[in-house]
Amino acid sequence: MKLIIAIIQPFRLEDVKKALYEADVNLITVSEVLGHGRQKGVDEFYRGAKETGNLLRKVRLEIAVNENFVEPTIKAIIKGARTGKIGDGKIFVVDLPRCIRIRTGDEGSQAIG
């Protein structure tokens, strides 16, 4: 099992969701985060005072999947999120040792879908 974490542009969320549904990946957690990578931040001015490098709004996705869904999920995220410009985001794939469904107590690949 893997946990796929993706940081994407907020305005690509709808496209990513659509691509994921098409790949039959339907379980997803979404949160709003702040951050910046090579894109840097943006300058803001308040009564003439400049504040540089402010963090940008991003969306973070968390998707836990069985091995056979790892590549389709990654492909779907890229399909939905990619604009080709700096700031498109990143995908992290990490091992997931356990997964438990709270309602039933099911464990592992049974619980994940």
Add this chain to the structure above:
Amino acid sequence: MDMINSGDTAWVLVSSALVMLMTPGLAFFYGGMVRRKNILGILMQCFIILCVLSLQWVLFGYSLAFGPGNPFIGGLQWAGLHGVGLEPNPDYAATIPHQAFMIFQAMFAIITPALIIGAFAERMKFSSFIVFTILWATFVYDPVCHMVWAVGGWIRNMGALDFAGGTVVHINAGIAALITALVIGKRTGYQNKPMAIHNLPFVVLGAALLWFGWFGFNAGSALAANGLAVNAFVVTHIATAAAGLSWALLEWKFSGKPTTFGVVTGAVAGLVAITPAAGFVDVIGAIFIGLLVSVFCYFAIGIIKPKFGYDDSLDAFGVHCVGGMWGALATGIFATKVVNSAGADGLLLGNPKQFLIQLMAVGVTLVYTAVVTFIIYKVVDAIMGIRVNQEDEVMGLDLTQHHERAYTVLE
């Protein structure tokens, strides 16, 4: 100065302040509806209009609108308020200083272009917006105002009734909204349904401020503290109440639940519709005007807009033009000389001619404003580009046009 009535003057000054508050009220009404990356953009557009058009008005706008001229536009005799002093001008208001009338009208000239913002929200460049607004005020608002309200204006002479600006303000801004929405194109990602409204409480707050300010707009248009002002005050209130309720009932029936967004939209539609009629109809007429305006606007926003697929983002056309047209025509239906002997009887009292005159005034405004708005848009677009580039649109107007943001996520 002995002709000046202190009660009338006080009421018109207070009304001017009430109408002034409508523009920031509109800013919150609209600002709550946009995505949160664009709220400052909306607030800023409304606020800068207050600054820029106030100056335009005293420098030459008032003269073009109300100054002596031909049937279509005023001359420049009153530019810089030359000759517009503290004595009354009996052509417009015999009991208040001329400048009181001027500043009351200034607030109308300010809010009218602000209404159009709803059509092109979230995607217009700030610099181009300012230029577009000044040109629109000069070549659309001022002439239409002259034709309908000024002495010698040809729509006025035709006998059209427009008490507080149904034609001059709402149909005018509303049709300009449709034209700009069509030529600027849809927002990126728009799919014929509303995009996330980021702060509904702001929308309700804005609507409440509009309702409050509208007493100045309509009752102030009597230009005196008299019975006519009271009639306008009462029918304004009642039509608004009826329209808000009517919208809630429509939603209850057709989409299951009444919404706060719906009831405040209905109330604003009611305010729009009663505007031209406020000095000519009684309270029963006002109830019909209010109940029905929600039906027309609900239909325009819920069915016509998605069907045709234009992105009138905050429904400036759907509320102001549709509601304004109903109000102008309803004036021709429900008007009665019992309320205002200087007015006319409408269709229901056996005077179909008034209805036709109203129809004609609406038609002329629609055509004139649509054509000139289109030309102004194209000129500004050719010179400096009107729409922000896609990257800026995606990041939002707050950060890209003003280098500020309204809300923080952390801290």
